[in-house]
Amino acid sequence: MENNNPLSPHIQIYRWHISSLVSISHRITGIINIVAITIICFWIASLLLGENSYEFTKVFLNSILGKFIILGLTWSFSFQILSEIRHLIMDLGYGFELKVTKITGLIVIIGSFFLTILIYLIGKQFI
Amino acid sequence: MNNVTKKWLLMRVSSVVLIPLMTWFILNLVSVFNKDYVDIVNFFSNQPSKILVSLLLVFAYFFSALSISEVFEDYIQDEKIKNVANKTLNIFAIIIPLITIIIIFILNT
Numbered sequence: 001m002e003n004n005n006p007l008s009p010h011i012q013i014y015r016w017h018i019s020s021l022v023s024i025s026h027r028i029t030g031i032i033n034i035v036a037i038t039i040i041c042f043w044i045a046s047l048l049l050g051e052n053s054y055e056f057t058k059v060f061l062n063s064i065l066g067k068f069i070i071l072g073l074t075w076s077f078s079f080q081i082l083s084e085i086r087h088l089i090m091d092l093g094y095g096f097e098l099k100v101t102k103i104t105g106l107i108v109i110i111g112s113f114f115l116t117i118l119i120y121l122i123g124k125q126f127i
Numbered sequence: 128m129n130n131v132t133k134k135w136l137l138m139r140v141s142s143v144v145l146i147p148l149m150t151w152f153i154l155n156l157v158s159v160f161n162k163d164y165v166d167i168v169n170f171f172s173n174q175p176s177k178i179l180v181s182l183l184l185v186f187a188y189f190f191s192a193l194s195i196s197e198v199f200e201d202y203i204q205d206e207k208i209k210n211v212a213n214k215t216l217n218i219f220a221i222i223i224p225l226i227t228i229i230i231i232f233i234l235n236t
Contacts, residue, residue, distance in 0.1 A: 027198065122157075
């Protein structure tokens with residue numbers, strides 16, 4: 001059967017708003033997260049090779065780049081968590097007014113940075 | 128209930144399950160990522176992480192397969208290409224978590 005569904009216009013056609021920024025970032029962080037989870041799966045599989053083979057991974061994860069990647073992943077997870085909560089609230093029928101979508105969008109963007117710091121501090125047992 | 132509604136509902140349910148699992152996992156990942164081999168193996172092979180990581184993998188890949196298929200729906204017009212992309216996506220979404228969960232269950236210090 002022929003599919004006559006229209007395709008989405010490419011994103012550069014739209015003028016940028018907070019809602020569109022949150023929406024496209026939600027998709028991008030979703031893809032980053034599943035790629036990261038896939039790398040974590042390979043990381044778990046590499047544990048089967050034993051302690052000696054793990055040395056390189058440990059050195060990498062303790063490097064500045066390794067720590068930066070984990071920090072970036074923490075932000076990506078934080079963004080996805082807050083954005084998903086926003087989606088669920090909208091699915092319940094709330095927050096569709098233009099002003100409210102801007103406010104909740106800003107909460108997701110700014111909140112993701114605060115949540116990243118909070119998760120890092122709790123994870124590292126500073127709190 | 129039609130297929131599109133079912134898909135939407137499954138996405139919402141899996142996202143509700145994923146929010147606490149993702150929060151728990153990222154907190155623990157930050158805490159263990161740069162530790163020694165034994166600590167990492169202990170984390171993945173002990174309870175409750177064994178079960179929670181397995182659940183995270185199942186729901187994360189399930190949710191991703193549904194979400195990415197939405198992106199395919201939005202941007203791919205050719206039905207054949209879309210079908211191949213969706214099938215490839217579904218195969219990966221089953222194989223990767225399945226193998227990883229088996230590895231988690233055979234990991235021992």
